[in-house]
Amino acid sequence: MNSTIIQFTQVTKQYDNDPPVLNDVSFKIERGKFYTLLGPSGCGKTTILRLIAGFTEASKGEVLFNGKKINHVPANKRQVNTVFQDYALFPHLNVYENVAFGLRIKKMKNAEVDRKVKEALSFVNLKGYETREIREMSGGQRQRVAIARAIVNEPEVILLDEPLSALDLKLRTEMQYELRELQRRLGITFIFVTHDQEEALAMSDEIFVINKGKIQQSGTPIDIYDEPINRFVADFIGESNIVTGRMIEDYKVEFVGKEFECVDQGLNPNEPVDIVIRPEDLEITALERGKLQVRVDSQLFRGVHYEICGYDKDGNEWLVHSTKKATVGDEIGLYFDSEAIHVMRHGETEEEFDRRLEAYSDVDTNGK
């Protein structure tokens, strides 16, 4: 069986004469995985979900579901269910009837409705809440009702639009685990929208980072974190130190006026690049042992680590996450491995980027 369930080919969505909300977006969604759409507010995440669910139509391009074009299929005929950002539970129905809504529309027998609703409610740990009114439920419980209402129809895909954004941190973390666990148990495809990068990294099989109506990068959380394709992704996914530099030759890069060894290759000699180093890859050492020298400007205790902010003599800011304490005003050395340096070419598209990565992973395997 083909593992692709949803496919966008060059989809553009434009309202009136505004600039396009989605611009020539193409991607594939595979069956049974947990996908996350990640991006800042207004980048078009909800629009993608609405296109999949059928609440709005693409201006250009094709939306395929199981290989069939569904651009004009109405929402009620699609094999997807949505968990809305505001849950959109029916206020005039109680918990049970909310969950049963889809089944009743299908004119399912009462006994079967009962069995399925009970099952779905116990799936989301809401057994015993059947007769509650929606207004008597807490935010987290409402969210679970919304999820139950979606899964009870056994759709092939569930779309979740920032379902956790209204919850407090603790409940939110709890629900992240529950959702991921739920997806594994059900084995259906989840497309999850968030603008919280930590949430995306923690939950997804695959992340699409979106900005201004374009997919900037897609890949596993580790890929995206370790190999951000450009400044936007690097900056959006976690905190990072970004400086400009120059690729001298393969495995050799220059920034802040020094030359460093790195693991990147396949770029043009002397090509200008952006350099990313994650704060947790920087290690505090003695001044003379460090590859960089910075003066500590401020320090925050973050619980798990100290967040230290320092400036080198060129005025570049360096953020360090360290379990060790530093003293404000001191000069310290910063050490990092050559793998910690991530080189980003200017204006590289995702395909070019992937090709380059593949090219030198081939070289690596051939060489060894």
Next chain:
Amino acid sequence: MDKKMTPLSKLFLLVIFFILYAPIFFLVIFSFNSGETMYDFKGFSLEWYRELFQDTRLLIIVLNTVVVALLSALISTIIGVLGALAIHQAKKRQTKNTLLSLNNILIVSPDVIIGASFLILFTMAGIKLGFYSVLLSHIAFSIPIVVLMVLPKLMEMSPTLIDAARDLGASRWNVLTKVIIPFIIPGIFAGFFMALTYSFDDFAVTFFVTGNGFSTLSVEIYSLARRGISLNINALSALLFLFTMLLVVIYYFITQRNKVNGMGVRKH
């Protein structure tokens, strides 16, 4: 509203309410008069009420009034709800506002003008004045009221509710019957009762469009009063007043329940 009222403003309110209600109570009290006049209370009796209930002509008029009120309220509620749905669905903001303004103009324009224009319309269209002309005009002036009561409920409804229903497989008809109507039902009830009271105590419009042989209570009271003082009228008015009070109380309870229901909804 939490602020305490000063004694002066309390007194003011009291006086105003007294002035407003005194004639009504005066009227009601004299309906129990055993005498014949409005200035000389001879003693308590239910004579006028007995006479009222023996007057079959009057009873038929009461029946007419109730039938017209119920029918016109029912029909105008149906049309008004459809109208509100249509206005709500209008895509452009401007169309919406225009339709709403047209609706509101009908509410604020004087009854006399509406009545007169209906009279002209009916005579031109060749419709015989009587039950149907009264019913039609009552339906017509009730529709804008129903629209006005239902529309805010529709506005209050989150559009994602409709998306959610569609998402769960509901057809457009299902969406209407299973989501939209249940959500706006308090507004529909409120609209129905408002239409009922409006129809019930309408005088001006009815006066224009009613013909020979058909009359409603308010018109009948007017003609009785013109013929000369009879305490019959007092008894009739007292009953009418009581009935209107009843409608107001029912309306109050509907809006009250509505508020409690709304609590959970409005948060989102």
